[in-house]
Amino acid sequence: MFGKTSIKVVQYGSVLIISFVLIAGLAIPLSASPQSWLEFPIIPGLEDKARNLFFHVPMSWTAVVAFFVSAIYGIKYLRSKNIDFDNISVSSAGLGLLFSVLATITGALWARFNWGAFWNWDPRQTSIFILLLIYGAYFALRSAIDSEEKRARLSAVYTILSGLTVPFLVFIMPRMMAGLHPGALGDESGKGPLFETNMIASNMRVLFYLSLLGFTMFFVWLLNLRVRAGKLELQQLQSGK
Amino acid sequence: MKLVVANLAKEFNRRAIFSDVSFSLELRDSLAITGMNGAGKSTLVKILAGLLSETRGSIEYSVDGKAVPVDMLRDQIGLVSPYLMLYDEFTAKENLSLLSRIRSNSFQIEDRSRELLQQFGLWEKRDEFVRTYSSGMKQRLKFVFALLHQPVLLFVDEPTSNLDEEGVSLVRDVIEQQKKDRILVVATNIHEEAGWCSKRIHLKKI
Amino acid sequence: MNTFYSTYAVLLKDAQSELRTRYAVNALVMFVVTAAVIVQLAIRSELPSSAVLSGLFWVVVFFAAMSGLSRTFVSEEERGTSMTLQLVASPSAVYFGKLSFNIVLTLLLNSAITILFTVVFPGFVVETFGTFLLTVLLSSIGLASTSTILAAIIAKANTKGTLYPVLAFPILIPLLMTAMRATTRALDGEPFGNAAEEYQILISYIMVITAGSYLVFDYVWKD
Numbered sequence: 020m021f022g023k024t025s026i027k028v029v030q031y032g033s034v035l036i037i038s039f040v041l042i043a044g045l046a047i048p049l050s051a052s053p054q055s056w057l058e059f060p061i062i063p064g065l066e067d068k069a070r071n072l073f074f075h076v077p078m079s080w081t082a083v084v085a086f087f088v089s090a091i092y093g094i095k096y097l098r099s100k101n102i103d104f105d106n107i108s109v110s111s112a113g114l115g116l117l118f119s120v121l122a123t124i125t126g127a128l129w130a131r132f133n134w135g136a137f138w139n140w141d142p143r144q145t146s147i148f149i150l151l152l153i154y155g156a157y158f159a160l161r162s163a164i165d166s167e168e169k170r171a172r173l174s175a176v177y178t179i180l181s182g183l184t185v186p187f188l189v190f191i192m193p194r195m196m197a198g199l200h201p202g203a204l205g206d207e208s209g210k211g212p213l214f215e216t217n218m219i220a221s222n223m224r225v226l227f228y229l230s231l232l233g234f235t236m237f238f239v240w241l242l243n244l245r246v247r248a249g250k251l252e253l254q255q256l257q258s259g260k
Numbered sequence: 261m262k263l264v265v266a267n268l269a270k271e272f273n274r275r276a277i278f279s280d281v282s283f284s285l286e287l288r289d290s291l292a293i294t295g296m297n298g299a300g301k302s303t304l305v306k307i308l309a310g311l312l313s314e315t316r317g318s319i320e321y322s323v324d325g326k327a328v329p330v331d332m333l334r335d336q337i338g339l340v341s342p343y344l345m346l347y348d349e350f351t352a353k354e355n356l357s358l359l360s361r362i363r364s365n366s367f368q369i370e371d372r373s374r375e376l377l378q379q380f381g382l383w384e385k386r387d388e389f390v391r392t393y394s395s396g397m398k399q400r401l402k403f404v405f406a407l408l409h410q411p412v413l414l415f416v417d418e419p420t421s422n423l424d425e426e427g428v429s430l431v432r433d434v435i436e437q438q439k440k441d442r443i444l445v446v447a448t449n450i451h452e453e454a455g456w457c458s459k460r461i462h463l464k465k466i
Numbered sequence: 467m468n469t470f471y472s473t474y475a476v477l478l479k480d481a482q483s484e485l486r487t488r489y490a491v492n493a494l495v496m497f498v499v500t501a502a503v504i505v506q507l508a509i510r511s512e513l514p515s516s517a518v519l520s521g522l523f524w525v526v527v528f529f530a531a532m533s534g535l536s537r538t539f540v541s542e543e544e545r546g547t548s549m550t551l552q553l554v555a556s557p558s559a560v561y562f563g564k565l566s567f568n569i570v571l572t573l574l575l576n577s578a579i580t581i582l583f584t585v586v587f588p589g590f591v592v593e594t595f596g597t598f599l600l601t602v603l604l605s606s607i608g609l610a611s612t613s614t615i616l617a618a619i620i621a622k623a624n625t626k627g628t629l630y631p632v633l634a635f636p637i638l639i640p641l642l643m644t645a646m647r648a649t650t651r652a653l654d655g656e657p658f659g660n661a662a663e664e665y666q667i668l669i670s671y672i673m674v675i676t677a678g679s680y681l682v683f684d685y686v687w688k689d
Contacts, residue, residue: 100313153636167274176619177619179678180678183674188639256274311689344549345546350486361478
């Protein structure tokens with residue numbers, strides 16, 4: 020899918036960036052009135068739990084990116100009937116499943132300490148839950164079809180159909196249920212996602228975006244690995260019979 | 261009407277069924293597709309009738325030199341195939357009228373269906389449910405259904421399966437007569453049936 | 467024009483077939499009765515709130531739809547008649563014919579469930595009739611639309627029955643949530659205009675899913 024050198028850059032880059040975020044995100048101390056770049060401000064109600072921002076949010080982000088990559092390659096498959104596109108689509112869906120599980124777990128742990136329960140049916144919790152359901156349904160469908168072409172075609176159609184409902188969820192969720200998420204409409208501290216308010220210092224912001232970049236690169240690297248493994252499997256199937 | 265097939269190939273699960281099939285047919289041509297079980301005769305017929313997509317190669321239908329997509333030829337195609345079933349819960353007559361209505365050419369089928377049902381010896385049974393038919397009668401009914409709308413393209417897969425001696429000779433007569441003003445394709449592994457056609461291709465098992 | 471006539475003929479064929487065999491209707495009726503009895507046994511003499519009742523209503527609708535609406539495509543595939551249909555009808559005629567059939571079936575189903583709920587649950591009283599009518603009408607169309615394309619998909623898969631609700635649920639969540647909210651408003655006697663946002667959501671859901679299904683149906687239908 021990518022050139023050899025660029026994949027090396029992605030590989031080492033993602034490891035480097037995530038390691039840096041891990042260390043910096045956990046080690047930088049909090050301070051009531053931050054003076055230097057090496058101090059985070061204390062966000063009322065979040066305190067040390069704010070550090071989850073650097074991990075949980077990029078994981079959810081990656082899960083969503085993976086879904087769209089899967090849908091785009093599904094469409095590409097339908098247009099070209101090139102089975103390699105299906106391979107990319109299913110690999111991306113597999114990673115999406117992994118990342119949405121990770122995001123759900125980190126989110127639930129965080130919710131336990133911040134909101135008092137692992138699960139609250141907050142709009143965003145519900146959204147990631149639906150994403151998990153979609154991934155689950157996608158793989159259930161794939162395992163129920165023997166023919167390779169049919170499997171590729173029908174699962175591509177399913178990702179497209181489920182993609183169509185995403186705007187509705189984005190629109191409906193916040194209206195239907197009270198939000199608990201930092202930055203949700205009901206939150207006393209304000210409107211809009213947390214990192215768009217001035218409660219977050221610029222050093223947190225830099226680290227957050229760095230983490231987004233790192234996780235996205237990590238996703239690209241894993242995707243590349245899985246696609247190559249998938250190709251080998253297909254070749255083996257072909258030559259084995 | 262002209263049919264040109266070039267380098268046609270079909271794969272299932274990356275396994276080749278057949279490859280490099282090429283031929284061309286014009287009106288009044290007839291083609292026999294022969295080959296062992298599993299050589300892809302039925303698959304080829306389905307692809308020609310537009311019911312299955314090909315993996316590689318091309319099929320081009322043209323009328324007066326202008327290419328026409330197979331989707332536009334729905335009322336020009338007649339097909340008899342073991343994979344083609346009629347509705348069990350309807351009678352023979354209902355099947356014919358419902359399916360013609362879906363094809364939206366129900367206008368003069370009354371006389372035509374009577375004629376064909378009589379020819380194939382099903383007229384007395386026209387108001388009985390297809391579910392009560394024997395497999396030979398179902399095969400006869402498939403011919404009636406395939407010929408009802410006077411298609412230019414007639415595809416017949418295993419023409420005499422399930423038929424008794426009388427049915428076989430009936431089908432032979434019908435095909436002899438039909439091939440005079442149609443494009444006829446017969447898929448079979450019976451030597452005599454292949455002899456009904458002027459051209460022949462043999463599919464080898466890959 | 468031809469497609470329109472052909473669509474109508476597909477609908478007619480399915481309706482006639484259903485009247486003869488009663489496959490879908492039998493499954494639906496049995497399901498609805500069973501579900502209503504189970505819910506009634508669970509609730510006993512409690513007086514559930516309107517939100518709970520409208521939730522129960524749509525739960526029964528969802529699972530009933532999942533038990534019956536796949537018939538249109540599954541029966542064609544099981545009996546080998548889908549090739550016959552493919553031979554005589556254009557994909558759009560098949561899609562819209564089957565969709566219309568499922569819309570009719572869902573409307574009948576929802577009317578039956580409404581009557582049953584009104585009889586069985588004393589708390590289920592529709593205060594704003596207009597809101598309820600429009601909600602059920604729009605949701606039936608949306609539900610039928612999603613069910614139809616998914617039925618076409620699972621007809622080609624091996625495990626048909628169990629897979630159907632699994633595939634349908636994530637896609638139907640927006641519809642079901644909206645329908646529940648509007649139904650609660652109808653039971654609470656809120657004025658018709660209060661549910662305007664819900665109508666808008668339902669209408670756009672129908673348009674998006676139907677247009678999307680129409681565009682991808684070719685890929686599902688043709689092997």
